Amino acid sequence: GEKGTQIEFWQFPKGKSEDLDDSRDLPAGESKDKFIYRIYTVFNASQIEGIPAHTPRVHQEWEVHQSAETILQNSGARIIHDQQDRAFYSRLTDDIHLPPRAAFQSAGEYYGTALHELAHFSGAESRLNRETLNESYRFGDPNYAKEELRAELASVFLMAERGIPHNPDSHAAYIGSWVKSLQDDKHEIFRAARDAHRAADLLLSLEHNKSMEAALAYINRIPSVEQQPIVSGSAVVSTVPCAENPSLEMEL
Numbered sequence: 001g002e003k004g005t006q007i008e009f010w011q012f013p014k015g016k017s018e019d020l021d022d023s024r025d026l027p028a029g030e031s032k033d034k035f036i037y038r039i040y041t042v043f044n045a046s047q048i049e050g051i052p053a054h055t056p057r058v059h060q061e062w063e064v065h066q067s068a069e070t071i072l073q074n075s076g077a078r079i080i081h082d083q084q085d086r087a088f089y090s091r092l093t094d095d096i097h098l099p100p101r102a103a104f105q106s107a108g109e110y111y112g113t114a115l116h117e118l119a120h121f122s123g124a125e126s127r128l129n130r131e132t133l134n135e136s137y138r139f140g141d142p143n144y145a146k147e148e149l150r151a152e153l154a155s156v157f158l159m160a161e162r163g164i165p166h167n168p169d170s171h172a173a174y175i176g177s178w179v180k181s182l183q184d185d186k187h188e189i190f191r192a193a194r195d196a197h198r199a200a201d202l203l204l205s206l207e208h209n210k211s212m213e214a215a216l217a218y219i220n221r222i223p224s225v226e227q228q229p230i231v232s233g234s235a236v237v238s239t240v241p242c243a244e245n246p247s248l249e250m251e252l
Helices: 017-023 059-073 109-122 143-160 168-182 188-204 212-219
Strands: 006-010 035-040 077-079 088-090 093-097 250-252
Touching: 006 188, 059 109, 059 143, 077 143, 077 250, 088 109, 093 109, 109 143, 109 188, 143 188
Parallel strands: 077 093
Antiparallel strands: 006 035, 088 093, 088 250
């Protein structure tokens, strides 16, 4: 017979990460303060008889670009193309700085980078008020690493949702560089996926809710997005850490 693959479902109670410490070592299936951990066995459709082969939708190039541009425009973020080889979100001025579009090798690389920075933008105090963004004080500190992980995952979710081409290997390598600094907490990847889903949900909801206030109200009403991560990837621009007031810039 066919052998299934085990997947994990994690749901953390809302609140700061330190509030979860008492729940980390609970046996599978037990919960505390709405902490849920489940293991499921799933099968690929190709393992099941009678299911027609999946035919993925082919997105036209113009459609992909339009979809990505819509996410950027609906966000209301101020995007400035004034950098040579850096990309960052400035907490001080609440805007995004990127190299010119022509500096990127492909549209996928440009949108992957822009969406990464847009994910940082989503975490500002006036929006999702994400702790990992607003309590990061220097390049490479624990919250900085956690925020980078969230931003990169969010860009993956957005690109996968809209069919934007990306490079999984490049993206996986980038995420891996930050995961190494988080190895002391084996559950951090799941918290990062939860926050990344919330960021992606906010940015996508702006297609139907034409103001940030309405989008925030909407995602606060929908069921929890604290679910397992999606596997995918995107290309990114290599940059140099900012030496001038790094606590106020989240850089790719």
